[in-house]
Amino acid sequence: MAGDSRWSDLERPALDGAALTDALTHDSRLWRSVEVVPEIGSTNAELAARAAGEDGAPEGTVLVAEHQVSGRGRLDRVWTSPPRAGITVSFLLRPDVPAARRGWLPLLTGVALAESVKAGTGVLPSLKWPNDLLAADGRKLAGILAESTGTAVVVGVGLNVSTTTAELPETGTSLARVLGSTVDRAPVLLAFLRAVERRYLRWVEVLGDPISSGLAQEYLAWSSTVGTEVSVTMPDGSTLEGTAQAVDWDGRLVLATGHGTVELASGDVRHVRRV
Template sequence: MDPSRPPLDAAALGAALTGDGALWRSLEVVAEVGSTNAELLAAAAQDAPEGTVLVAEHQAAGRGRLDRTWTSPPRAGLTVSLLLRPDVPAARRGWLPLLTGVALAEAVGEVPGLRTSLKWPNDLLAADGGKLAGILAEVGSGAVVVGVGLNVSTTAAELPEGGSSLALAAGRPVDRGAVLLGFLRGLERRYRAWTAALGDPVGTGLARDYLAWCSTIGATVAVTLPDGSTLDGVAEAVDWDGRLVVRTAQGPVELATGDVRHVRTRPREG
């Protein structure tokens, strides 16, 4: 075992996160699994409760958005999936992965020296544009399983082209356990407020906070659509259903999915 990549303390994390009244009902850390999302989708089919959390030290068959793969060396990152059953209108569920992104960005933001942003629909980017994390939400058996893959100690040689890690971006080692704890606590707080408001992204402040973190809004973008075509324009907003609104030469277009490339990013304030 690499001493620079210690295992997560499952007992300590479970004690800190689960308990009476907590959203998180159980937290399991496994050494290796094919896909944490696939495991929790199967658990959802067996009526697993909301708040089931599965963390893998190594994921052998990780999945990203658009059928991509997500790979990471053992204990070099955080690979976690959450089983949720949000009682909100179906149209508002598009905000769940965005909510997850905000909670992740806030937790990572506690690491000194790190500046990040969110790229719609939810990549976490380092200040230089390198991808730190991806989020994948999948629906099954009345549940939504949200998976997060975050590069923590991954080295440049271990990363795919365009990737980055917290250690590289911060220039120092980062405690995986502390980031996971902050992320799950922040997600619980935001999720409870969002579901209590029936998925309202405005009244809960979620839309405001997402836009504050999002580097896509205001950027000139090229969006590859599921049919392979490309849409060019300026990303103007995220609507009430979490869709990206792109102003094109033919008028505004609302996108529920797509692979976004920032052609020219809006200058950040401050």
């Protein structure tokens, strides 16, 4: 049927799951399968359920949704996108690293996403700790959510690709909006997953060490948080203000306040904004 054709909507063509699988997995040391579904509640929730199942989904399982109807960001914030307007992908990892080092996984994912967006589209983004990809004007291009389930970690990414101004929240933007032209999602998705693989394998080989893997230096190069004055809203509603000095060994934000230095894990904060 015409409605099912990849080219039925030239502005938002469907992804070809078989082609993605062939392109990604044939020479990969990490990726095992790529499944593209037309609609799902949450790709993260689905992969987490598979990871916890009797057989346990293997590391390297990738799930892509053309339309996610119950997407979540951090703190269960809703993440929505029109059908085929963005890249909505989750992948399953089983990192053999100390548990505390898992805090680097969303940061690693952010570096890979920033690199692939820049290389594939020319858009120069930045990373807002811990999980947002921003355009040059500070509007949000993408969000990242990493969730642990047993020995597995499911990492989900939602990237706005062709989303229009009318479809976006005031604080959001998309690649097409920044560029003023159409963007093909498939090359961006493939480049992103390959970049994740390169960094992840190197990071695991050194037991999650962010220094010897080069990850810490790469993250700082993309960061728009470290080195700035920020205001941090805590879960109890209180606010911390200070200078974001660094990201520590376990991926925590090091904040210098008037009352001393504080290390903040992503689960400890509700919002970080530049002052």
